[in-house]
Amino acid sequence: MSLNSYTITSNEHNERLDKVLTALSEDASRAQVQVWIKDQHVTVNDSYQKSNYKCQEGDLLSWEVPEPExxxxxxxxxxxxxxxxxxxxxxxxxxxxxxxxxxxxxxxxxxxxxxxxxxxxxxxxxxxxxxxxxxxxxxxxxxxxxxxxxxxxxxxxxxxxxxKSVERKYVALVSGVIHHEYGTIDAPIGRDPKDRQKMGVVEGGKNAVTHFKVLDRFEEHTLVECVLETGRTHQIRVHMNYIEHPIVGDPKYGPRKTLDLNGQALHAKELGFTHPSTGEYLHFNSELPVELEQVLVDLTK
Missing domain, CATH: 3.30.2350.10 (Pseudouridine synthase)
Incomplete structure (x- = not known):
């Protein structure tokens, strides 16, 4: 088992123990976390608590992650x-x-x-x-x-x-109007210290570079093409939010009021690489999803 610890900050004050621990556990569901708590794999200040315990600032959480079946x-x-x-x-x-x-x-x-x-x-x-x-x-x-x-x-x-020889181009619809044609975001990405379920631009994070160009502008939105130089978790989503143009429909990093989309408006449109055996360069292009295409049509009306 792996042993972990975390000191509750003001951000988690009065939050349920199971909710806080789920946010701290990258792959575990809330139901799994509740089992950990019930099976006494979790302590708060060296004492066992129930899932509905309200965490207090300064509490020391310690937990063991059971070996997966x-x-x-x-x-x-x-x-x-x-x-x-x-x-x-x-x-x-x-x-x-x-x-x-x-x-x-x-x-x-x-x-x-x-x-x-x-x-x-x-x-x-x-x-x-x-x-x-x-x-x-x-x-x-x-x-x-x-x-x-x-x-x-x-x-x-x-x-x-x-x-970095693989070509990866994404198309994203972002909030706000970007007035310049091109841009490069060079900002390190790591786990957000204020919300462990999110990534963020943080000091000491891993090197992350995203290039973008504007494809189209609308009254309150911009369609951009993003090219990944690195491949960090949530990279485009974090970087566009960092420059205050979050991806439309992004449940983690986007604005609460957004267009009617089921999930973020982000599509991996182009992919190019050298074939492992033949050495031939292969390049593929994927059409935008129908749902996103319709949103773009509606924005031009």
């Missing part, structure tokens, strides 16, 4: 939008709302479950929970994702990501 990842007959496939790689167009790989609270309905049904020959470098997965996009981000079908391909694609 072995999880079997099952193949599931889920439709896949396959853009390209050969013996080494698969490029899929992931729909909004689909989690990429199983984790606590998401052990079915993921892209990996669908891939295992489609083909059994996926790379094993990332283990049983993430076969073939070289990079990820968020659950509510749609678009292109490359998957490795063997370890050689996985190594090659991972090296290309590391040396």
């Amino acid at each position: 072995p999880m079997e990842v099952l193949a599931e007959d889920i439709p896949l939008d396959i853009v390209y496939e050969d013996q080494d790689v698969i490029v899929v167009n992931k729909p909004k709302g689909m989690v990429v790989h199983p984790s606590a609270g998401h052990n079915s309905g993921t892209l990996v479950n669908a891939l295992l049904y489609h083909c059994q020959d996926l790379s094993g470098i990332n283990g049983v929970m993430r076969p073939g997965i070289v990079h990820r996009i968020d659950k509510d981000t749609s678009g292109l994702l490359m998957v490795a079908k063997n370890d050689k391909a996985h190594t090659s694609l991972a090296e290309q990501l590391s040396d």
Whole structure:
């Protein structure tokens, strides 16, 4: 078991223990956290409390994360939008709302479950929970994702990501009007110290660079193309929020009052990489989701 501790700040004062601990636990659901508390894996100031305990500023939380029970990842007959496939790689167009790989609270309905049904020959470098997965996009981000079908391909694609030779272009609809045509956001990203469920631009964070250009402007919004130089968690979402142009519909970083969209208006539109075996450069382009296209039409009226 791993032992963790955290001192309650004014931000969590009077919040329920289970709610605070869920926010501090990256992959655990609230139901799981409640089991930890019930099974006495959690203490507050060296005493056991119930899930509804109201945390006080200065309280010291200590908790052990129980070793997870072995999880079997099952193949599931889920439709896949396959853009390209050969013996080494698969490029899929992931729909909004689909989690990429199983984790606590998401052990079915993921892209990996669908891939295992489609083909059994996926790379094993990332283990049983993430076969073939070289990079990820968020659950509510749609678009292109490359998957490795063997370890050689996985190594090659991972090296290309590391040396920044993979082309990844996203399209995002953001709040507010950006008046300049181009921009680069070079700001380190790490866990937000005020909200452990969020990432943020923080001192000592990991290097993160996003380039953007304006594609279209509307009365209160801007359509931008973002190019990733690095691949940090929630990078585009955090960076656009940092320059005060958060992505429309983003439940974590966006404004509360927003357009009627089910999730953030962020789409992984273009993907380019060198084929692991042939050395050929492959480039793919994905149409914007119908829902986002309709929003753009409505904004031009």
